[in-house]
Amino acid sequence: MKLSRRRFLYLTVTTAPVMTRIARAETYPLRPVKIISGYPPGGVVDTYARLIGAALSDRLGQQFIVEDHPGAGGTIAAEDVAKSAPDGYTLLLTTSADAWNATLYDKLNFDVVRDFAPVATISRGPGVLVVNLALPAKSVPELIADAKREPGKITVASAGVGSAPYMYWQLFRSVTGADMVHVPYHGGGPAITDLLGGQVQVYFGTFASAIQYVRAGKLRALAVTGATRAPALPDVPALAEFLPGYEASIYVGIAAPRGTPAAIVGALHQAVNQALADTKMTQRIADLGDAPLVTTTDEFTKLVADETEKWRKVIRTANIRAE
Secondary structure, three states: OOOOHHHHHHHHHHHHHHHHHHHHHHHOOOOOEEEEEOOOOOOHHHHHHHHHHHHHHHHHOOOEEEEEOOOHHHHHHHHHHHOOOOOOOEEEEEEHHHHHHHHHOOOOOOOOOOOEEEEEEEEEEEEEEEEEOOOOOOOHHHHHHHHHHOOOOOEEEEOOOOOHHHHHHHHHHHHHOOOOEEEEOOOHHHHHHHHHHOOOOEEEEEHHHHHHHHHOOOEEEEEEOOOOOOOOOOOOOEHHHOOOOOOOEEEEEEEEEOOOOHHHHHHHHHHHHHHHOOHHHHHHHHHOOOEEOOOOHHHHHHHHHHHHHHHHHHHHHHOOOOO
16 A cells, blocks of 8 residues: 555654654663662662662663662652653662651652652561660550650650651550650661660661561560561561551652653563562562562552551651651
């Protein structure tokens, strides 16, 4: 069939965008890709970025390079990615902190729901409520009773306002009314050090920071912060067993700037899910006290929106503001 010049030009114009998207999917990535972490090297977020970066490098044939842009509770990194070109070459290692930062910080130059394309989830894991061995409380009900009987006597550490330990504590306080003295630290390491030394008594730590001391008998675990017990500490109850509805956990995932082509998001999503099917990856995630989390991009979008709303209520109720 012979095409008229007008028909040829029409088909060229209308099919060009489709062909461009296909070409992008087939050739992506053509150069190294940056994964931006909002926290310092050596922490859990940086560890996840390097873990998934290595897996994506193996599967997509280009280097996925981790860059740490620490500061302001991860908002510096998030803003850097939100303002990057939506071409798939700058990604964010995103966590639940990005969801609660939406309310915690008054004047962000980005919106966690509007300005990102959720690519793939990687894991989800709870925290663990640990106490110094000298603290008399042997259970959550005893801790709550002691805190109410002697308000302001028990000290609770955090890794700083806006950190996961701080948010877990604030949710605990909001549902129990337990009055403890908050002692903020510049990171989880110093908080754990002082908890072990008895300078503070209570800490809602991440599994990665606390589990080794629990297993060594140096800290007492009273509960995990997830809705159910954690496989890593099967004999430790969930806080929800004492406080129905309590659930506080961290999701980890990959996000891209809004407007990143769907074909590229799809290629990354597939590669992450392939990595999560690898037993070496799942074991590494388990070693961090977490569980692999596989979702669709739509489910990931809903998760971000739900977590943002959940923590908005907690932050506003407690009148928390970033320092």
